[in-house]
Amino acid sequence: MSIAAVFVGITALMLITGVVVNPFFLFVALPFGGAAYLMWYHASGKLAERIRANPAGYARSARSDGGPGGFDAGPFEGRFTRERVRENRRRARGQRTGGRRGRGAGVGQPTGLSKAEAAEVLGVDTGADAETIKTAYREKVKTAHPDAPEGDEEAFKSVKAAYETLAE
Numbered sequence: 052m053s054i055a056a057v058f059v060g061i062t063a064l065m066l067i068t069g070v071v072v073n074p075f076f077l078f079v080a081l082p083f084g085g086a087a088y089l090m091w092y093h094a095s096g097k098l099a100e101r102i103r104a105n106p107a108g109y110a111r112s113a114r115s116d117g118g119p120g121g122f123d124a125g126p127f128e129g130r131f132t133r134e135r136v137r138e139n140r141r142r143a144r145g146q147r148t149g150g151r152r153g154r155g156a157g158v159g160q161p162t163g164l165s166k167a168e169a170a171e172v173l174g175v176d177t178g179a180d181a182e183t184i185k186t187a188y189r190e191k192v193k194t195a196h197p198d199a200p201e202g203d204e205e206a207f208k209s210v211k212a213a214y215e216t217l218a219e
Contacts, residue, residue: 052094058087169213181218188214 062084069076092098170177173187188210193199195206 052091055087055090055094058083058090062087164212164216166216169216172209172213173217175217179217184214184217 062080065076065080166177173191175183175187191210195210196202197204197207
């Protein structure tokens, strides 16, 4: 309401200036007056009452299918529907659990390596402690990283998968 009051004040000053100084200010005052009215209408709750009285007239879309969006929403229409959100979550859960060996599956995600295979890749014992595993991982990554001079992407992926398996 206070912003609407400020706009009313600006409108009043421009109207007085338009009458006294230059009629151009009368035209400049019109948008300020309109904005002040719309802000007051919204802040007073009259807009909400009008929408509650006729909700069908204020639907998000005037199309017959009742889909979300308006103003011809284009390719983004309906992107946050409940069904689509559920589908995306299901798809994400499915990708995390199956076949993501070495692609950033994260600690705690299955990598497809046994503990013995992972220990062999890192060059540690199967019963090694966490600090030894981390040190061996860091040493192997220095040479296997694709940005290293003799680096290899597949070797890097296998070292990462081995670390994820042993870190569990």
